[in-house]
Amino acid sequence: MRIIAAALLLLLIPVLACAAEFAVVTGGRLNLRQYATTESQSIGKYASGSWVEIKGTGSNGFAYVKTMDGKTGYMSQTYLKTAVSANSATVRYANGGYVNLRSGPALTYSVITRVTSGSQVVVQNDSYEWNYVAVTVNGQTVYGYMHDSFLTRGADTSVVTTRNGGKVNVRTGPASEYGSAGKLASGTTVTVLLKGNGWYYISGGGVTGFMSTQYLSGTGSTLGSNTGSGSSSGSGSSGSGGAAVSSTAYVNNPKSTQVLNLREYASTDARSIGQYRNGTQVRVVAYSDTWCEVYVGTKHGYMMTRYLSFTYVKPVATSTPSYIYPIYPTTTPTPTPLIQYITPVPAATPKVTMQPSYNVSNTPHPGMYAWLAVAAGSSSSTINVYSNPELTQYKATYQPGQQVMILSYGTNVSLILVGGQTAYVSTWHLNY
Numbered sequence: 012m013r014i015i016a017a018a019l020l021l022l023l024i025p026v027l028a029c030a031a032e033f034a035v036v037t038g039g040r041l042n043l044r045q046y047a048t049t050e051s052q053s054i055g056k057y058a059s060g061s062w063v064e065i066k067g068t069g070s071n072g073f074a075y076v077k078t079m080d081g082k083t084g085y086m087s088q089t090y091l092k093t094a095v096s097a098n099s100a101t102v103r104y105a106n107g108g109y110v111n112l113r114s115g116p117a118l119t120y121s122v123i124t125r126v127t128s129g130s131q132v133v134v135q136n137d138s139y140e141w142n143y144v145a146v147t148v149n150g151q152t153v154y155g156y157m158h159d160s161f162l163t164r165g166a167d168t169s170v171v172t173t174r175n176g177g178k179v180n181v182r183t184g185p186a187s188e189y190g191s192a193g194k195l196a197s198g199t200t201v202t203v204l205l206k207g208n209g210w211y212y213i214s215g216g217g218v219t220g221f222m223s224t225q226y227l228s229g230t231g232s233t234l235g236s237n238t239g240s241g242s243s244s245g246s247g248s249s250g251s252g253g254a255a256v257s258s259t260a261y262v263n264n265p266k267s268t269q270v271l272n273l274r275e276y277a278s279t280d281a282r283s284i285g286q287y288r289n290g291t292q293v294r295v296v297a298y299s300d301t302w303c304e305v306y307v308g309t310k311h312g313y314m315m316t317r318y319l320s321f322t323y324v325k326p327v328a329t330s331t332p333s334y335i336y337p338i339y340p341t342t343t344p345t346p347t348p349l350i351q352y353i354t355p356v357p358a359a360t361p362k363v364t365m366q367p368s369y370n371v372s373n374t375p376h377p378g379m380y381a382w383l384a385v386a387a388g389s390s391s392s393t394i395n396v397y398s399n400p401e402l403t404q405y406k407a408t409y410q411p412g413q414q415v416m417i418l419s420y421g422t423n424v425s426l427i428l429v430g431g432q433t434a435y436v437s438t439w440h441l442n443y
């Protein structure tokens with residue numbers, strides 16, 4: 012009987028999916044069974060909220076899983092809520108129009124296709140204003156950028172919170188033993204895609220992964236110290252943490268000659284990534300007594316709260332300025348709209364193409380297509396891609412000539428879309 016059981020198990024294993032995902036147990040204590048049947052022996056019981064790693068799908072509605080305490084076996088899929096399914100979103104527009112899917116994260120990029128209100132999309136990567144999504148049009152999966160204001164995620168939000176304003180690791184799995192997928196600064200607002208015991212599956216600041224609930228506000232956990240590389244002290248502390256907001260503010264220094272630093276994270280010790288004069292408009296997405304998380308155009312960072320005004324009043328000059336103000340045009344060009352209405356009906360169904368029409372130069376930018384190539388001097392004939400920007404978590408291998416889309420271009424490492432999934436690759440392996 013043991014030989015027969017072992018043979019049956021060997022027959023099941025080849026049909027398991029190769030790619031793993033994570034899920035949370037729901038509905039009470041769930042049996043982990045030796046085989047994919049309710050008559051099989053239980054080798055453990057796991058409470059609601061327990062995280063498991065799905066290694067593949069067996070038969071009879073069971074999933075082959077690995078628990079956080081290292082056991083492997085089968086659990087009923089009826090009582091498993093997956094993290095991957097939480098990435099779906101619904102296109103919305105009150106008047107029932109077409110929402111543009113663009114080839115890049117701005118109104119200036121070309122329209123790939125138009126998506127009707129009510130359609131389902133899968134968010135591949137998100138930011139404050141633009142999301143990189145996949146949508147099925149006429150049976151074909153199309154990738155592009157859609158403005159955040161036209162997507163309903165149906166998910167909670169939280170704010171990354173630490174005592175000293177440092178950065179926190181976003182992990183590739185719901186435990187500290189998993190590698191880092193990136194770091195988010197204290198005060199960053201994130202979308203909570205799935206909740207489990209001790210860890211949430213979150214997305215924000217261009218990073219998607221798992222974060223310990225002790226660093227997320229509103230979870231009832233004890234506030235932790237930073238786990239990243241950021242340092243802070245004195246006035247650089249993030250105080251009691253930021254509240255999520257969405258409003259406009261203006262730079263308002265005491266003197267008109269001063270500039271306000273946009274910091275990489277919430278600390279005066281952080282690197283300045285921009286300097287802005289009085290009157291500069293910013294978008295505030297998280298607020299605390301000391302720091303605000305803001306966007307200046309598409310640039311993301313942190314500004315000190317005391318130098319921002321939500322009802323900006325231009326300071327009165329104490330002397331005649333020694334410079335001449337430029338004369339601006341009285342009219343502002345109207346950008347291409349985000350929405351195109353259903354009425355009148357378009358003359359023809361827009362042609363779906365994966366090749367962006369704006370790619371007229373070889374300057375690397377988001378949405379640009381490129382090809383994988385073997386780096387000069389390399390002894391390998393294939394190219395590896397990875398799950399993390401440190402290129403330590405292997406993900407897949409591809410042959411030279413594989414077409415990819417650049418999502419984020421870096422001098423040494425770039426984020427790409429390849430084979431329908433995001434991955435990191437050495438920039439030396441990209442031809443464009």
